[in-house]
Amino acid sequence: MIVLENISKEFKSKNGIVKAVNNVNIHVKKGEIHGVIGYSGAGKSTLIRCVNLLEKPTEGKVFINGKEATSLPLPKLREVRNKIGMIFQGFNLLKTATVYDNIAIPLKLLGYDQTEVKTRVNKYLEIVGLTDKHNNYPNQLSGGQKQRVAIARALAQEPEVLLSDEATSALDPETTDSILELLLKINRELGITILLITHEMNVIQKICDYVYVMENGEVVEQNSAINLFTKPSHTTTKKFLNTISQRNLPPTLISQLNVSGAVTRLTFVGESTGKPLIAEVSQKFNVQPNILTANIIELKNGIVGNIVIHLIGVQDQVNAAIKFLEDHGVGTEDLEGQS
């Protein structure tokens, strides 16, 4: 549905050339939600703007629905763009137009007749739950309601793809959740494929099927959301994961505990979440497991449990216990103390 092939984007600035995006490949299948996460300056906005060619890539190709968009002449490019909706952090609503007109004006500009415009505006206002606000102006709405209007405006063009540029970054946590629920609903019920960029791991957690972690213009790690949360490999990914669950223990504490055993992070996913494996370990081996931290994270496609345990015992028994857990589908990671 959306394919970015070896996309690079350079900007010329006073201080020389900035490589904002460097050889990025992305493949979003129809009906999926993919998320790009990265810190400020990682290149996310530039990348997402390359998808609808608001930014022309210096190198690489963009395919939308199998059609190569990068080399299309403007009229053909407009046709492709009409199939791509976009929402933004700042909502981009017309302040002097009512909610109704904010959705209707772009449709009129696209040449739809009065009846079609009315039908679509009413349909999408209902989907976003704002039918009663059609006569309000943007400054009479909350941030969450403004984003709902922007979503209705994007949907009214009946796109196949929705691009979301930090759509929840200006919203409080509760409103963020309600907007994420809405995005899930339109993905599920209207079958719209979504590519989003964010710096918030909870956005990835709640709605993404697949994740790309970006740093300095490059994708440094990519995986399904479940695998990324279970087996993160890059330091930046781990830092993002730490923002939603307390995964770090003080290194001095780990060093002290490592003297009498091993401090290990166990990650449970799928079938292993339901089994009393830690109890079994203490019965089968001469080890005493002491739970230091534990949490459960619900993702779009499953549940991941994290437990950090101190396995107290002699080395060979500790190793055998860890091997037993791994054999039963538990991810394990030895935590290093202070060197």
Ligand SMILES: Nc1ncnc2c1ncn2[C@@H]1O[C@H](COP(=O)(O)OP(=O)(O)OP(=O)(O)O)[C@@H](O)[C@H]1O
């Ligand atoms: N028009 C431009 N001219 C020159 N440099 C630019 C331009 N746009 C972006 N950049 C540079 O490209 C790099 C990536 O910027 P970009 O805005 O894509 O990152 P980002 O991950 O979206 O960050 P943020 O979340 O802060 O917007 C930065 O170093 C930025 O300064």
